[in-house]
Amino acid sequence: MRILALILQRIAWLVPTLAGLVAVVFFISRVIPADPVSKLAGETASRAQVELLRQKLGLDRPLLVQLADYYKQLLSGDLGTSLFTTRPVWDDLYARLPATIELTIVAMIIAVVIGIPLGVVSALYRNTIIDHLLRIITVAGLAVASFWLALVLQLYFAMDLGWLPLQARITGFPPPSITGFYIVDTLVEGNFTRFGNVVAHLTLPAFTLAFPALATVVRFTRAGVLETLQKNFVVYQRAMGIPSGLIVWKYVLRNSLISTVTQIGLLFGILLAGAVVIETVFQWPGIGAYAFEAILQSDYAAVMGFTVYAGAVFGIVNLVVDISHAILDPRGAGA
Amino acid sequence: MSTAIDVLRKLLRDPAAAAGLLIILLLVLVAIFAPLLATHPEAIWDMNPRQRLLPPSDMYVFGTDRMGADIYSRILFGARITMVIASVAVGAALLIGVPIGLISGWTQNWLGEALMRVSDIFLAVPQIVLAIAISQTLGPSIENVILALSVTYWPWFTRLVHAEVRSLKNETFIEAAIALGVPTWRIILLHVLPNVASPIIVRTSIGMGFTILTASALGFLGLGAPPPAPEWGRMIAESREFLPQAWWYALAPGLAIFLVVMGFNLLGDGLRDVLDPRIRRAGARR
Numbered sequence: 001m002r003i004l005a006l007i008l009q010r011i012a013w014l015v016p017t018l019a020g021l022v023a024v025v026f027f028i029s030r031v032i033p034a035d036p037v038s039k040l041a042g043e044t045a046s047r048a049q050v051e052l053l054r055q056k057l058g059l060d061r062p063l064l065v066q067l068a069d070y071y072k073q074l075l076s077g078d079l080g081t082s083l084f085t086t087r088p089v090w091d092d093l094y095a096r097l098p099a100t101i102e103l104t105i106v107a108m109i110i111a112v113v114i115g116i117p118l119g120v121v122s123a124l125y126r127n128t129i130i131d132h133l134l135r136i137i138t139v140a141g142l143a144v145a146s147f148w149l150a151l152v153l154q155l156y157f158a159m160d161l162g163w164l165p166l167q168a169r170i171t172g173f174p175p176p177s178i179t180g181f182y183i184v185d186t187l188v189e190g191n192f193t194r195f196g197n198v199v200a201h202l203t204l205p206a207f208t209l210a211f212p213a214l215a216t217v218v219r220f221t222r223a224g225v226l227e228t229l230q231k232n233f234v235v236y237q238r239a240m241g242i243p244s245g246l247i248v249w250k251y252v253l254r255n256s257l258i259s260t261v262t263q264i265g266l267l268f269g270i271l272l273a274g275a276v277v278i279e280t281v282f283q284w285p286g287i288g289a290y291a292f293e294a295i296l297q298s299d300y301a302a303v304m305g306f307t308v309y310a311g312a313v314f315g316i317v318n319l320v321v322d323i324s325h326a327i328l329d330p331r332g333a334g335a
Numbered sequence: 336m337s338t339a340i341d342v343l344r345k346l347l348r349d350p351a352a353a354a355g356l357l358i359i360l361l362l363v364l365v366a367i368f369a370p371l372l373a374t375h376p377e378a379i380w381d382m383n384p385r386q387r388l389l390p391p392s393d394m395y396v397f398g399t400d401r402m403g404a405d406i407y408s409r410i411l412f413g414a415r416i417t418m419v420i421a422s423v424a425v426g427a428a429l430l431i432g433v434p435i436g437l438i439s440g441w442t443q444n445w446l447g448e449a450l451m452r453v454s455d456i457f458l459a460v461p462q463i464v465l466a467i468a469i470s471q472t473l474g475p476s477i478e479n480v481i482l483a484l485s486v487t488y489w490p491w492f493t494r495l496v497h498a499e500v501r502s503l504k505n506e507t508f509i510e511a512a513i514a515l516g517v518p519t520w521r522i523i524l525l526h527v528l529p530n531v532a533s534p535i536i537v538r539t540s541i542g543m544g545f546t547i548l549t550a551s552a553l554g555f556l557g558l559g560a561p562p563p564a565p566e567w568g569r570m571i572a573e574s575r576e577f578l579p580q581a582w583w584y585a586l587a588p589g590l591a592i593f594l595v596v597m598g599f600n601l602l603g604d605g606l607r608d609v610l611d612p613r614i615r616r617a618g619a620r621r
Contacts, residue, residue, distance in 0.1 A: 024457070024465075028472055143544065144593050145548055145593065145596075146552070147552060147555045148588075159578060159579035270461075272464075307460060314461070
């Protein structure tokens with residue numbers, strides 16, 4: 001019951017937060033000098049033509065009326081129409097979503113699968129050479145500019161050695177669209193050469209995106225394991241003669257992962273923020289690159305659509321994380 | 336004052352924190368003395384087509400860029416832009432975020448609640464998404480980057496201070512002060528604020544690093560200081576056209592960003608260990 005109450009309370013908070021976010025972005029994007037209507041109408045358009053277009057788009061009405069309309073439109077599930085692609089924003093986002101999800105999931109897997117064991121090793125060999133080396137790498141992971149890392153990796157692995165492709169998702173035509181995830185689609189197609197091609201295209205962007213998240217996972221796991229190692233039950237298990245490998249990789253790890261789970265929300269934030277920059281560098285056709293293009297063209301509807309969408313996804317991920325934390329660790333649920 | 340010296344002494348005993356402090360000191364010195372340290376200070380703004388895209392040599396330590404300017408000299412002047420953006424943006428975020436956190440943590444009524452909900456709105460998307468939207472709509476300039484970064488960073492201070500103040504309010508010495516009839520503003524300024532100073536200082540150091548990274552990303556995306564300015568992120572963006580031949584072009588600016596952000600992160604970690612013994616070196620960044 002308490003968990004149900006928590007879920008309802010958090011959902012109730014999410015809605016006004018998103019409404020506020022919409023209002024903030026709305027005012028930011030419209031109070032501003034840049035005028036998309038004249039850009040859209042083209043250089044040769046007369047003043048009257050520009051005004052006509054402005055009326056047609058409803059941009060001549062008071063801001064609050066426009067905002068109220070936008071809320072109404074959102075409630076009916078419509079994110080608006082992009083001024084430049086002239087397609088519904090939702091369709092644009094939907095078409096580009098699989099690319100971003102694929103990239104983000106692979107990056108998340110890299111961060112977790114490599115990060116957790118490294119964090120455990122770092123804690124077990126505390127203050128040895130291994131620990132110092134791993135900590136230097138994690139500090140570096142949080143300090144390096146992702147776009148620069150991307151360029152360096154492109155320079156070395158793509159341009160210099162020629163081992164990996166420079167950018168994009170695949171060479172040649174995309175696979176038949178079944179799930180939209182090229183990894184899955186090429187496998188369904190049964191074409192392993194193309195599957196390898198997709199994996200090769202994914203490697204550089206996914207690793208670049210994963211690097212700061214990986215560093216965060218290592219730090220949290222290390223801290224969590226160090227804390228759990230001092231608990232009484234570990235001392236007891238040691239005294240009982242349970243093999244230390246079993247203690248560490250089963251009992252200690254399970255207990256320290258609780259704190260790592262709560263960080264998935266943070267990781268997701270790092271990955272989503274990184275996606276905007278990384279997708280632009282690697283010409284990855286996802287929603288991050290879409291948002292950046294939309295911003296450059298003052299495409300209100302697309303910018304708003306992306307922000308609302310990102311806010312909703314971010315909010316829901318944090319909600320799910322909080323709920324799973326409450327279930328995994330009921331001790332903290334009341335707080 | 337003696338506590339500040341004490342903290343400094345403990346910091347210098349930690350090699351990582353001492354390294355961080357050294358890097359930041361170096362950055363400040365470089366920013367101040369850029370005109371003296373630069374080997375080609377005059378070549379920051381001018382075009383020298385004949386020295387275009389030269390590899391590193393004795394004359395040009397980090398090579399030259401597409402305008403024929405010395406990259407080493409540009410990096411030094413870029414340190415000024417980086418320092419100004421980061422310190423003004425984080426300073427403004429402090430000035431907005433800390434008072435709001437103090438008020439909302441102390442009052443715990445509808446006002447405090449409303450202020451926290453407003454800060455939640457800004458935390459509802461990753462910082463860079465809002466920062467890109469703001470700096471694009473305002474137009475590319477250093478002032479607008481600073482504005483975009485401070486508008487999106489203050490909630491981190493608010494949230495931190497809010498949580499600290501709430502737990503402090505239940506402490507006996509605060510209750511005693513209230514019972515003695517000490518004016519509220521006096522309690523907040525003289526008893527609460529000094530007790531939340533440590534986490535604020537730690538967050539400021541880590542926030543400087545984080546802000547420098549975000550600012551350079553904005554510069555890279557073309558939303559920072561306009562073209563001739565030696566902004567590190569923009570220099571990296573410019574280099575893309577000339578890869579792989581001019582491999583040195585992006586090298587120095589990227590290393591500069593890396594070194595400086597690492598400096599602030601190391602100092603932040605060290606400060607956390609010294610100032611707040613409860614928390615060990617854990618993960619939370621930003």
